[in-house]
Amino acid sequence: MSVISEESVRGGSVFKDIGTVDEDWQPTEIESMCMNCHQNGMTRLLLTKIPFFKEVIVSSFSCANCSWSNTEIQSAGRIQDQGISYTLKVKSKQDLNREVVKADSATTKIPELDFEIPPYTQKGALSTIEGLLDRAVAGLEQDQPVRRATDPEVAEKIDEFIQKLKKLKDVEEEFTLVIEDPSGNSFVENPQAPQKDEALTVTRFKRSVQQDIMLGIRADDDLDEEPSGSDLDTMRNEVLVFDTNCPDCNAPSSTNMKLVQIPHFKEVIIMATNCDSCSHRTNEVKSGGATEALGTKITLNITDPSDMTRDVLKSETCSILIPELDFELGMAALGGKFTTLEGLLKDIKDLIVSKNPFICGDSGSSDRLEKLREFGETLDKVIAGKMKVQFILDDPAGNSYLQNVYAPDPDPEMTTEKYTRTFEQNEDLGLNDMKTEGYQQGQ
Secondary structure (H helix, E strand, C coil): CCCCCHHHHHHCCCCEECCCCCCCCCCEEEEEECCCCCCEEEEEEEEEEECCCEEEEEEEEECCCCCCEEEEEEECCCCCCCEEEEEEEECCHHHHHCEEEECCCCEEEEHHHCEEECCCCCCCEEEEHHHHHHHHHHHHHCCHHHHHHHCHHHHHHHHHHHHHHHHHCCCCCCEEEEEEECCCCCEECCCCCCCCCCCEEEEEECCCHHHHHHHCCCCCCCCCCCCCHHHHHHHHHCCEEEEEECCCCCCEEEEEEEEEECCCCCEEEEEEEECCCCCCEEEEEEECCCCCCCEEEEEEEECCHHHHHCEEEECCCCEEEEHHHCEEECCCCCCCEEEEHHHHHHHHHHHHHHCCCCCCHHHCCHHHHHHHHHHHHHHHHHHCCCCCEEEEEEECCCCCEECCCCCCCCCCCEEEEEECECHHHHHHCCCCCCCCCCECCCC
């Protein structure tokens, strides 16, 4: 049986990158009771890291007595700053092969069947869309023999519903799959990466107090959602430091937080985390003000390598578009960032190419790998100033910024457009008040 040492825990080496070749890195084996035949079987635990999801624990149980087996996945990383929701229009059998990471805190819905799997009723899983359907069917079939004996009418209705679920796998008609996870640790594959997936909609949302309590990050009696005025004054005058865990190796580290006024813009909150164990560094930005009355669309014509030094503030609600590359990055995909244009483009490359969780091992097809490699090389040309493209920041909340190097004069290569948000954009931003300025339901 594998033994986890204190040194490996503090050094961050317990969670190896997925696909790592290491003879000493073996699953931990635990003898445990089989829930099918109630005799002893074997559970194997593997601690690994999947990009986007950080640390995960994969557990696999098998019973030599009755041949029953089961596989589960649990997130061992931190809860993300926002929840995430995936809405997928399943149009063909090929969509059933999309890989999915579903955390146990996620809710799964199929609106066409009025079907919902609530959070914490299933363990987390690394599967496919077809696998999620099979798992739902298996869960409903599990107690059917008992129901047929005790309540035949209910059993018959459930049988009819099971057939509807099974028929979805034929994809004779389009249906919708929704995975909503307040922890932000679920994921649905985009096989079109780095291009936008027209069938998949990804939105991020601010958790409610009840969801924070459900995730265990807020006490039951803690109902305060807004910082007090004295707290804000303290943040303006000094750097606040609080203990946390490194998002990369999970070792103890600290995060510095401060309110900063950006010239010609507004006040923002900058948070920086530095890890002494693995040297991992992150910075994250959140808007210090309210949502603006109008959205903002900033377009920069990248014409010179010096453009890479421009300061960029990308808020959590901002999308990034590069039309020449047919590329669009949805809101909150990189979180809030205050960096240079070069730094932001490198972060995009890391996110789409280096840290794509489904391009390694058996999950990565040669065509997809080649397409992502070419996209990375094209971004390198843009960063080096060898390719002229349009770089667009589209923020419906109006809280993003791109430096005008000609300030206070107009920038000949940059345009800023203000626009009225659509109904859907107000929904995404959580602005449901019909009296909100800049809101028009008909748009």
